[in-house]
Amino acid sequence: MCGIVGIVGKDPVNQALYDALTMLQHRGQDAAGIMTVDQDTLRLRKANGLVRDVFHTRHMHRLQGRVGIGHVRYPTAGSSSSAEAQPFYVNSPFGIAMAHNGNLTNAQELQEQLFAKARRHINTTSDSEVLLNIFAHELYQQHSLQLTADDVFATVSRVHRQIRGAYAVVAMIIGHGVVAFRDPWGIRPLALGKRETAQGNEWIVASESVAIDGTGFTFVRDVEPGEAIYISDEGELFSRQCADNPQHVPCIFEYVYFARPDSTIDKISVYASRVNMGQKLGEKIKRDYSHLDIDVVIPIPETSCDIALEMANVLGLPYRQGFVKNRYIGRTFIMPGQTQRRKSVRRKLNAIGAEFKGKNVLLVDDSIVRGTTSEQIIEMAREAGAKKVYFASAAPEIRFPNVYGIDMPSANELIGHGREASEINDLIKADGLIYQDLDDLISAVQKENPTVERFETSVFSGEYITGDINQSYLDRLDAARNDVARNGSDQGEDANLELHNEDDD
Ligand SMILES: O=P(O)(O)OC[C@H]1O[C@H](OP(=O)(O)OP(=O)(O)O)[C@H](O)[C@@H]1O
Numbered sequence: 255m256c257g258i259v260g261i262v263g264k265d266p267v268n269q270a271l272y273d274a275l276t277m278l279q280h281r282g283q284d285a286a287g288i289m290t291v292d293q294d295t296l297r298l299r300k301a302n303g304l305v306r307d308v309f310h311t312r313h314m315h316r317l318q319g320r321v322g323i324g325h326v327r328y329p330t331a332g333s334s335s336s337a338e339a340q341p342f343y344v345n346s347p348f349g350i351a352m353a354h355n356g357n358l359t360n361a362q363e364l365q366e367q368l369f370a371k372a373r374r375h376i377n378t379t380s381d382s383e384v385l386l387n388i389f390a391h392e393l394y395q396q397h398s399l400q401l402t403a404d405d406v407f408a409t410v411s412r413v414h415r416q417i418r419g420a421y422a423v424v425a426m427i428i429g430h431g432v433v434a435f436r437d438p439w440g441i442r443p444l445a446l447g448k449r450e451t452a453q454g455n456e457w458i459v460a461s462e463s464v465a466i467d468g469t470g471f472t473f474v475r476d477v478e479p480g481e482a483i484y485i486s487d488e489g490e491l492f493s494r495q496c497a498d499n500p501q502h503v504p505c506i507f508e509y510v511y512f513a514r515p516d517s518t519i520d521k522i523s524v525y526a527s528r529v530n531m532g533q534k535l536g537e538k539i540k541r542d543y544s545h546l547d548i549d550v551v552i553p554i555p556e557t558s559c560d561i562a563l564e565m566a567n568v569l570g571l572p573y574r575q576g577f578v579k580n581r582y583i584g585r586t587f588i589m590p591g592q593t594q595r596r597k598s599v600r601r602k603l604n605a606i607g608a609e610f611k612g613k614n615v616l617l618v619d620d621s622i623v624r625g626t627t628s629e630q631i632i633e634m635a636r637e638a639g640a641k642k643v644y645f646a647s648a649a650p651e652i653r654f655p656n657v658y659g660i661d662m663p664s665a666n667e668l669i670g671h672g673r674e675a676s677e678i679n680d681l682i683k684a685d686g687l688i689y690q691d692l693d694d695l696i697s698a699v700q701k702e703n704p705t706v707e708r709f710e711t712s713v714f715s716g717e718y719i720t721g722d723i724n725q726s727y728l729d730r731l732d733a734a735r736n737d738v739a740r741n742g743s744d745q746g747e748d749a750n751l752e753l754h755n756e757d758d759d
């Protein structure tokens with residue numbers, strides 16, 4: 255997952271962009287970048303690392319201008335080299351910078367077509383660089399010297415017809431404005447906010463509403479699936495539906511794990527949806543597992559805390575924070591590489607002995623992906639003296655790879671792939687394992703906004719809504735991006751040419 259933000263302001267936007275990125279940090283910890291337009295010149299700072307480490311005071315001073323975009327990255331294509339950090343830039347037409355959250359499923363074909371049709375060279379293995387070049391090529395085809403909103407919308411319509419997969423995008427066209435658009439399925443989130451000033455309106459688009467609230471803007475609305483928003487440098491806003499057949503099928507995993515609980519996505523409070531997940535799972539345990547002699551419900555911080563508290567309420571059991579999280583360690587699931595993930599779990603979470611000694615505990619997590627967390631945490635609970643350790647997951651068995659912007663490229667790395675719950679239970683060495691049913695997960699989220707009739711649930715069901723995913727695609731993705739392949743490809747990252755980046759320090 256990645257986080258994106260774009261601001262058209264009346265005053266310098268560097269600080270607001272930085273603040274927004276820190277509020278989107280949970281969506282990507284590998285790299286961060288900001289690009290602003292300072293009169294006619296683009297200013298860029300991007301590098302690997304957390305927002306607080308990438309931007310130093312001297313970079314912030316350089317990022318002048320009242321229009322800019324930003325990105326936090328968690329790669330789902332290409333490598334994690336700093337050359338693939340975003341925003342990306344092309345100089346023609348006008349000079350365009352772009353930040354993308356999601357994943358294109360036809361990036362390879364598009365790259366070949368771009369060269370054949372437009373002689374455009376793609377310098378990285380990032381699908382986002384392909385997307386930018388498709389956009390730039392189509393904008394160029396408008397042949398306008400003075401760009402209008404109509405030109406921008408015609409461009410987005412043509413882009414929609416060519417690219418497939420998931421994308422929430424923010425792009426900055428130098429001398430003109432900022433354009434933002436969302437894929438026709440609305441898989442990835444994108445929201446719009448506004449701030450009124452004495453000089454006129456300022457606008458923000460961001461992956462999550464938390465970045466809008468936290469920067470002092472007011473949430474206006476979600477960007478519709480397939481819709482494009484164009485905000486001119488003067489602050490005039492235009493919007494248009496640019497997809498032929500838009501549908502609303504947002505990714506359910508945003509609610510399970512990715513998004514911050516204080517965000518609202520597609521009129522669904524992430525927090526409320528998690529409470530509902532806890533209620534559903536609690537009811538299932540009460541109904542079907544009443545024979546389990548549970549003494550206490552313990553969450554695995556941080557994402558599952560809201561879920562576990564509601565489960566404890568439903569079950570009429572005490573809720574205890576039995577694990578303490580080291581707040582200086584980031585999210586472990588979105589770390590690249592299994593070795594790093596394994597080490598981090600123990601460094602990140604530590605058990606409070608008194609909450610485990612002699613008790614039958616029910617540990618609750620939002621999801622089990624590779625099983626790294628659950629296996630280790632169960633071992634820790636036993637070391638802390640637990641008698642029995644039951645485990646509950648607020649998401650159903652994750653059995654299939656994700657191709658829409660979540661880094662689960664390899665079925666074989668998923669502990670749930672091809673396994674029944676009882677086999678997974680044995681692997682993580684629990685005394686009992688309870689998964690949420692998919693229907694219950696869907697209704698937990700849908701309860702907050704019944705107008706969303708469908709969710710993107712491919713990791714549970716294996717059904718890919720874009721209709722272009724077959725086994726050979728999944729095999730290619732696996733071969734290119736499984737942990738072994740990635741360890742190999744990232745070793746040469748220092749040799750990468752870091753085009754368009756300002757000097758590192
Ligand atoms: O089965 P696994 O491969 O271990 O992945 C699943 C775990 O990863 C996530 O936690 P993470 O540490 O990323 O973040 P959190 O602190 O927000 O829960 C998620 O909440 C699960 O705990």
Ligand SMILES: NC(=O)CC[C@H](N)C(=O)O
Pocket residue numbers: 255256257327328329330331332338354355356357358380381382659660
């Ligand atoms: N997680 C994401 O949204 C990743 C965006 C893009 N596919 C990249 O790898 O940089």
Ligand SMILES: [Mg+2]
Pocket residue numbers: 554555556557558619620627
């Ligand atoms: Mg977790």
